[in-house]
Amino acid sequence: MIEMIDVFAHSTCALQEPRSLRPDRLRLAEKIGAIPIDDSHENPVAAVMKHTNSEGADHGCECGGWQCHDPAGHVVPNDTMNKLVKSVRATGSIGVIGVFAPRDSKPTGSLMKHGQIAFDFGLFFEKGLRMDSGQCPVKAYKWLLCALVAEDKAKSSFLVSHVLPLEKAPDAYKHFDARDDGWTKVILRPAA
Secondary structure, rough: OOOOEEOOOOOOOEEOOOOOOHHHHHHHHHOOEEEEEOOOOOOOHHHHHHOOOOOEEEEEEEOOHHHEEOOOOOOOOOHHHHHHHHHHHEEEEEOOOOOOOOOOOOOOOOOOOEEEEOOOOOHHHOOOOEEEEEOOHHHHHHHHHHHHOOOOOOHHHHHHHEEEHHHHHHHHHHHHHOOOOOOOOOEEOOOO
């Protein structure tokens, strides 16, 4: 599952991206009170159910899109969605912010054909789940976020792993794209 956060009433579970097994991101999730779940070591659905007294999470978020990988590193585009449907409680909701393009941009080798990704719609319907998708209307929230930052109530700085000069951008992108340990978010500063 791709770095997904399931938030529920009394606890939080961060489900880790198996293809790169990012322990640095699991540690960051833990720092903000999340319960890290590494699906290369445990079944994430069972773990969420364990942490919610078998009720499931109130909300789930799919953040990886069609490039989702199983613990062995194979692309399984429907894996995260199916695990969310199983681990979100009845009448809960799922947010989809991962990219599910109408067509795969890669010429060969993908399991996604013409935007078709099978997920358990029957269970989704039976549980009465809700789903929202698409881009967040960030302009509607920017002033609220600015106020929270100004009031020192919102701090995203814990995600920043590197602050580098702009000329280091190509190297930073290589590390970030390769998912090297310790490269979570990079701020690039142009020369003054």
